[in-house]
Amino acid sequence: MGKTVAEKILSEHSNKDLKAGDIALCNVDFLMASDTTAPIAIKSFYNMGGQKVKNPDKTAFVLDHASPCPNQKIAALHTMMREFASEQNIILYDVGEGICHQLIIENGHIKAGELVLGADSHTCTYGAIGALACGVGATDLAAAMFTGKSWFKVPETIRINLHGKFPSGVYAKDLILYLIGKLGSNGATYKSVEFYGEPLEKMTLSSKLTITNMVVEMGAKNGVICDSTTGMKSDPDARFERIIDVNLSKLEAYVAAPHRVDNIKKAKDLSHVKINQGFLGSCTNGRIEDLRIAAQILKGKRIPHDVRLLITPASKKVFLQAVKEGLVETLIEAGGVFITPGCGACVGTHNGIPGDNENVISSTNRNFKGRMGNNKAFIYLASPATVAASVLKGRITDPKEL
Amino acid sequence: MKLKGKALKYGDNIDTDVIIPGKYTKTLNMKELADHVMEDLDPDFKNKLQNGDFLVAGHNFGCGSSREQAPLALKHAGVSCIIAESFARIFYRNAINIGLPLIECKIDEIKNGDILEYVVGSSKLHNLTTQKIIEVKPLPQIMTSILKEGGLVNYLKKYGCYKL
Numbered sequence: 365m366g367k368t369v370a371e372k373i374l375s376e377h378s379n380k381d382l383k384a385g386d387i388a389l390c391n392v393d394f395l396m397a398s399d400t401t402a403p404i405a406i407k408s409f410y411n412m413g414g415q416k417v418k419n420p421d422k423t424a425f426v427l428d429h430a431s432p433c434p435n436q437k438i439a440a441l442h443t444m445m446r447e448f449a450s451e452q453n454i455i456l457y458d459v460g461e462g463i464c465h466q467l468i469i470e471n472g473h474i475k476a477g478e479l480v481l482g483a484d485s486h487t488c489t490y491g492a493i494g495a496l497a498c499g500v501g502a503t504d505l506a507a508a509m510f511t512g513k514s515w516f517k518v519p520e521t522i523r524i525n526l527h528g529k530f531p532s533g534v535y536a537k538d539l540i541l542y543l544i545g546k547l548g549s550n551g552a553t554y555k556s557v558e559f560y561g562e563p564l565e566k567m568t569l570s571s572k573l574t575i576t577n578m579v580v581e582m583g584a585k586n587g588v589i590c591d592s593t594t595g596m597k598s599d600p601d602a603r604f605e606r607i608i609d610v611n612l613s614k615l616e617a618y619v620a621a622p623h624r625v626d627n628i629k630k631a632k633d634l635s636h637v638k639i640n641q642g643f644l645g646s647c648t649n650g651r652i653e654d655l656r657i658a659a660q661i662l663k664g665k666r667i668p669h670d671v672r673l674l675i676t677p678a679s680k681k682v683f684l685q686a687v688k689e690g691l692v693e694t695l696i697e698a699g700g701v702f703i704t705p706g707c708g709a710c711v712g713t714h715n716g717i718p719g720d721n722e723n724v725i726s727s728t729n730r731n732f733k734g735r736m737g738n739n740k741a742f743i744y745l746a747s748p749a750t751v752a753a754s755v756l757k758g759r760i761t762d763p764k765e766l
Numbered sequence: 767m768k769l770k771g772k773a774l775k776y777g778d779n780i781d782t783d784v785i786i787p788g789k790y791t792k793t794l795n796m797k798e799l800a801d802h803v804m805e806d807l808d809p810d811f812k813n814k815l816q817n818g819d820f821l822v823a824g825h826n827f828g829c830g831s832s833r834e835q836a837p838l839a840l841k842h843a844g845v846s847c848i849i850a851e852s853f854a855r856i857f858y859r860n861a862i863n864i865g866l867p868l869i870e871c872k873i874d875e876i877k878n879g880d881i882l883e884y885v886v887g888s889s890k891l892h893n894l895t896t897q898k899i900i901e902v903k904p905l906p907q908i909m910t911s912i913l914k915e916g917g918l919v920n921y922l923k924k925y926g927c928y929k930l
């Protein structure tokens with residue numbers, strides 16, 4: 365019987381012939397933790413008897429979730445990370461460099477076929493370049509820093525075949541929102557999701573990253589883009605738990621309504637929802653392509669004075685590129701406010717907490733109650749185009765309407 | 767280890783952001799985590815919870831973030847075990863890694879306030895209030911071993927590597 369991508373990668377990393385359901389110990393190629401998870405990982409690492417990180421040049425810490433540091437208490441955790449990184453000679457991305465997932469990809473730390481663990485649930489993003497990347501908690505990460513290994517249950521695989529072409533105003537974000545709506549927030553729990561099809565060949569890496577970023581919102585362990593750029597694919601006789609076909613030309617602009625990511629509606633059906641704040645950023649949609657789309661919609665226009673637009677480029681590189689292209693100017697003139705690259709508003713640590721009863725349209729990946737730091741706010745998730753169109757109109761707007 | 771306590775029952779899709787909001791996660795102080803546990807879902811949670819109680823929920827418990835602070839907050843608040851129809855995968859691993867037992871089973875035979883008893887690692891959950899026995903889904907052997915040592919830190923401290 366042939367193998368799926370997950371079966372292949374895990375077999376290679378354990379030197380065993382594995383199939384879905386097996387449990388195996390595997391060598392891990394790269395490790396990542398953020399300032400939410402690294403402090404506990406450091407503590408666990410020492411408590412389990414760790415002295416030296418097994419593969420320091422394959423281990424990265426990123427200060428992004430509360431960065432620049434908003435208070436004294438977190439400053440102590442940041443210091444702890446900096447000291448550990450310097451003692452252990454591991455890679456450190458400090459304040460302002462950007463969001464962990466963007467940095468790992470941008471800086472070429474991993475490649476197709478590798479096995480990656482990150483102490484952040486959106487580590488699954490790296491499947492866009494063909495890695496098997498899963499989110500874990502701090503102690504699992506500490507154990508991998510200590511031993512260089514982790515145990516895995518080989519997942520079943522869902523295969524998604526893409527056909528057709530996106531209509532104008534519809535993007536990769538709409539595709540993944542559509543799929544999450546179709547499968548539900550636990551529709552892929554413990555599973556691997558493989559994406560195939562002609563449309564991937566024409567898709568930018570940025571769009572592919574948006575897709576794999578959100579597979580965890582349907583519960584998946586990981587997602588992999590199987591196209592000519594990654595070179596990853598299942599054997600012809602591999603066994604899939606489920607095969608789903610999606611025709612991109614039938615898709616529309618979608619929105620995940622509060623407080624669940626699988627509460628998917630058509631943007632055009634939510635035009636009665638007034639918007640107080642827009643947020644453009646995150647590891648899902650904070651890349652240059654996303655800023656370009658928003659700038660194109662907002663160029664020469666001004667968002668209403670009772671609407672805020674917060675923009676966080678995903679990394680310093682993205683930010684600089686946006687400056688060079690004049691996007692920063694365009695977006696600030698349209699009423700946008702720029703924030704240092706990082707997570708802040710997305711996870712509600714600082715830099716953009718919405719007020720009570722406010723509605724937020726956001727290009728991020730989670731709209732759980734309290735996610736942005738206020739449990740009395742309402743978060744709607746959408747593509748950068750829908751975010752831009754909605755802040756411009758002051759209500760949820762399908763970009764097609766413009 | 768035998769656990770006994772009352773059931774505190776909630777619904778489906780309890781996510782890590784309501785278990786412990788992101789804004790409270792940046793700490794190594796477990797009491798601080800426990801102070802805010804579940805407050806966005808049920809501000810009264812901490813008053814209802816007595817040390818040793820079972821948290822009972824529906825499908826997809828713990829979905830969302832990889833924050834280990836979520837099971838840590840529950841454990842340090844006094845929850846002895848979480849029972850759910852199904853768990854999100856990162857939460858599942860995290861709870862076992864910090865030594866918080868989990869049970870995957872049908873929950874229709876458990877009502878809010880029922881007194882439950884469970885011997886960690888066994889295949890049966892006892893509802894002492896209704897005298898019903900509920901079958902539970904077995905844990906993989908590696909997880910049972912980790913749980914037996916009280917979590918992954920102790921496990922690795924003892925063995926120095928994974929024994930698989």
Ligand code: SF4
Binds near residue numbers: 463
């Ligand atoms: S941008 Fe948001 S989703 Fe992405 S890593 Fe940061 S907090 Fe997590």
